[in-house]
Amino acid sequence: MVGRPLTGCARLRSISPVVGVIALVALTVCLGTIVAVGVGSVEIGTESPAFGFEATAESATDRIVLEHQYGDEIDVSTIDVVVTVDGEALAVQPPVPFFQEDGFRGGPTGPFNSRADSRWGVGERAGFRLAxxxxPTIDPGDEIVVSVERDGTLLGQASTVAE
Incomplete structure (x- = not known):
């Protein structure tokens, strides 16, 4: 039977593997395209920039100082500063930038002062004294937590124990 031409059913059986391979390749390409389009259409949200702050507090002078340690420059006119003393929020929060406000002694230092440049860069310190x-007042050993927020979103937080 060698050398005999294929006829009828035998001819169709020899074509079936070729058609099957072509169908599998086409299916793989279609599924690959669907996955590529799906992955390409997913938007990756931008994370808010990370900021680092370090706080110091002196009970003898009721002074709180916050140093911008890392992250983008901040325009202090767009932020809120929230201070707690041993878990209790100050009755009057610092309305940065400001100068001689109720609840505070004198003008603040650095970019928290309304007469200074409102841009707060890495390495700069900003501070204020409580009236x-x-x-609550600051006593030695109190835990002071200072939060920096923009539009209700926490940008960074620093805590320290008052000296």
Missing amino acids: STNA
């Missing part, structure tokens, strides 16, 4: 009318 005796603001509560």
Whole structure:
């Protein structure tokens, strides 16, 4: 039977593997295209920039200082600063930037002062002193937590123990 031409059913059986391979390749290409389009259409959200701050607090002078340690430059007119003393929020929060506000003694330093450049860069310190009318007062050993927020989103937080 060698050398005999294929006829009828035998001819169709020899074509079936070729058609099957072509169908599998076409299916693989289609599925690959669907996955590529699906992955390409997924938007990766931008994370808010990371900021680092370090706080110091002196009970003798009621002074709190915050140093911008890393992250982008911040325009202090767009942020809120929230201070807690041993878990209790100050009665009057610092309305940065400001100068001689109720609840605070004198003007703040650095970019928290309304008369200074409002851009707060890495390495710069900003500070303020609490007035005796603001509560709670700072005592040695109190934990001071300072949060920096923009539009309700926490940009960074620093804590320290008052000296």
